[in-house]
Amino acid sequence: MKQLQEILSAIGSWQAKGYQVIAPVRRDNLILLARIEDPSLINLDHILTVNTLKDFMLPRCETILRFDLEKACVEPGIDDSLPTIIFGSRPCDAAALSILDSILIGDVVDSRYAKRRGQTVVLTVACSRVDGACFCKSMGYGPHDPTGSDIILLPSQGGYLVRLISEKGRQFASDVGLEPDDAEADPEPELSRRVSTDGLKAWLDSNFEDPKWQVISENCVSCGTCYYLCPTCHCFDIADEAGISRGVRLRIWDCCSFSSFTKMASHQPRVGKYARYRQRVMHKFKYTVDNIGKVACVGDGRCIRYCPYGVDITEILKALVSGG
Amino acid sequence: MKNEQEAQLRRRVRELLNRGTVEVLLGYGRGLTGVRPLFVRDPANAEKLIWNEHCNLNLAGYLVREPLKQVMAGARIGLIVKGCDFRAVNVLIQEHQVERQNIYLIGMVCNGIESDSGSGILIKCRGCNVQVPEGTDEVIGNPQELRQIDGDPFEDVRAIMEMSLPERWSFWTSTLSRCIKCYACRQACPLCYCEECITEKSRPQWIEKAPTLSGNLAYHFIRTMHLAGRCVACGECSRACPVDIPVDVLTRFVALTIKERFDYVAGDEPDGKPFLASYCEDDPDDFIK
Ligand code: SF4
Ligand code: SF4
Ligand code: SF4
Numbered sequence: 001m002k003q004l005q006e007i008l009s010a011i012g013s014w015q016a017k018g019y020q021v022i023a024p025v026r027r028d029n030l031i032l033l034a035r036i037e038d039p040s041l042i043n044l045d046h047i048l049t050v051n052t053l054k055d056f057m058l059p060r061c062e063t064i065l066r067f068d069l070e071k072a073c074v075e076p077g078i079d080d081s082l083p084t085i086i087f088g089s090r091p092c093d094a095a096a097l098s099i100l101d102s103i104l105i106g107d108v109v110d111s112r113y114a115k116r117r118g119q120t121v122v123l124t125v126a127c128s129r130v131d132g133a134c135f136c137k138s139m140g141y142g143p144h145d146p147t148g149s150d151i152i153l154l155p156s157q158g159g160y161l162v163r164l165i166s167e168k169g170r171q172f173a174s175d176v177g178l179e180p181d182d183a184e185a186d187p188e189p190e191l192s193r194r195v196s197t198d199g200l201k202a203w204l205d206s207n208f209e210d211p212k213w214q215v216i217s218e219n220c221v222s223c224g225t226c227y228y229l230c231p232t233c234h235c236f237d238i239a240d241e242a243g244i245s246r247g248v249r250l251r252i253w254d255c256c257s258f259s260s261f262t263k264m265a266s267h268q269p270r271v272g273k274y275a276r277y278r279q280r281v282m283h284k285f286k287y288t289v290d291n292i293g294k295v296a297c298v299g300d301g302r303c304i305r306y307c308p309y310g311v312d313i314t315e316i317l318k319a320l321v322s323g324g
Numbered sequence: 325m326k327n328e329q330e331a332q333l334r335r336r337v338r339e340l341l342n343r344g345t346v347e348v349l350l351g352y353g354r355g356l357t358g359v360r361p362l363f364v365r366d367p368a369n370a371e372k373l374i375w376n377e378h379c380n381l382n383l384a385g386y387l388v389r390e391p392l393k394q395v396m397a398g399a400r401i402g403l404i405v406k407g408c409d410f411r412a413v414n415v416l417i418q419e420h421q422v423e424r425q426n427i428y429l430i431g432m433v434c435n436g437i438e439s440d441s442g443s444g445i446l447i448k449c450r451g452c453n454v455q456v457p458e459g460t461d462e463v464i465g466n467p468q469e470l471r472q473i474d475g476d477p478f479e480d481v482r483a484i485m486e487m488s489l490p491e492r493w494s495f496w497t498s499t500l501s502r503c504i505k506c507y508a509c510r511q512a513c514p515l516c517y518c519e520e521c522i523t524e525k526s527r528p529q530w531i532e533k534a535p536t537l538s539g540n541l542a543y544h545f546i547r548t549m550h551l552a553g554r555c556v557a558c559g560e561c562s563r564a565c566p567v568d569i570p571v572d573v574l575t576r577f578v579a580l581t582i583k584e585r586f587d588y589v590a591g592d593e594p595d596g597k598p599f600l601a602s603y604c605e606d607d608p609d610d611f612i613k
Binding site for chain 2: 027028029030032050060061132133214218219221222223224225227228229237239240241250252253255258259260272273274304305306307308309310312
């Protein structure tokens, strides 16, 4: 078993080896994952950060290319990916990366994402506390689940046990001299929120048109909060920011709830808020299942915590499959 | 203590729905994370309505959004408002977005709203002069039980204006650089109802779409100016922001300036004129050099 302090004091030596470290820190009243210089600022006294690992693997804005009409040249955007350690994110966020990996490093490879992922070691700190919005168990994960992590620290009697999960994790641990332990961890905290996905996929398969879609989406105001804070949502837009002759082509986040979504291709095919909210549910619980065999939800509950109007995905899933 | 006002509200809503005075009513209900909007169509569901000192949401924005926007023409819609929310409805009426005869307003006598973080009565409630919402179709609650809420409703705005210019610039640049352009502030604002927001246009693209600092500044400055004389200082925009950006300080700063210079409060009078459409001979003009 190791004390947290011991692990934190090793972080400086990881940075010295050229790794950038992403960890939870306090900014005003928020706990955010951010690149840190000073490991003493790391805050692990939180349930979950507002932002997710997506911010670092598929950032909200990145330069794909630069162009200059006068010089008649186009250059690829700068590759700013670095060897990276994610320290102190939670199991649900790591699980979300495994879903993004299946999608973005699949038949088609998103090279920028793949490059960053390849250089990233995910060192998860498992949860000793949960809140009423957490429902990771219902999605097949859990407060101590190692899916997507390279190394996971499990809480045990006030300290942490190091478990090496992936080859990448073992490699990193031997590089920096992090010893695994096999003692028994504390029991997982209990989750109060549960939702069953039994029958959900079958219902979605045959109920694209159903009056329930209008009812469940009533409170939604079509903002992007639940999409942008979702660790698995990954749609993006391409925007050119240009002056008279020079400019950059950017990739920025986009989301299917916006009425302007996919207008760059031709039009937004989903007229009506309910149709856009339906797309959110269908994409997560049907299309992704059809494509990669898993749902695109890890039960982190951010959409529930941060929706300004109390839209609750677990309540919605229950309402969809319930009779009547 | 028994919540008599809530009980009366539920009774009245049941009656209004039973009689067909309204077909649908939008009020406050309970969700996991606190108070949330509740649409009531079935009179039996009036029981789920709540009213208490946490009913902060301004529900007026739903009048100009789906699904109420669509039913607006035919049906009569019931809406629960506090006096301050009523101002937003008035602006929507003045701007011809909502027909007064299509809505039935239940005004709640309000003793101030408590902040969810436990820091007491909200700043926006200070000095409130619409605790009894005059001009609604009916008022629920006992005006006799009101206490006066003292203080400066613009204290937070003034605190930022008192910063030196470099301090203020660094406050806004550091705060706004966290904006992810989720547009929750816009979607929550009862007065941001444009079908297509200029910030999202790409043909032609007028402003930087990207959530970079410059793109974020452009979005928020445009939004602020577009709300000049229209912002009713309800705070929905900031409440909605997932990353705690006090965006309403920008729009309320403009509201404060307009109040101080022109003695105009958006939505104060149901049949008043929109600020930018009104003109007085004695309007101050000392800023024209
Ligand atoms: S956060 Fe809430 S209001 Fe915003 S799009 Fe999601 S469900 Fe709709
Ligand atoms: S700008 Fe903010 S404070 Fe002003 S009316 Fe809109 S939501 Fe309310
Ligand atoms: S709600 Fe907050 S993060 Fe979202 S666009 Fe507005 S200021 Fe930015």
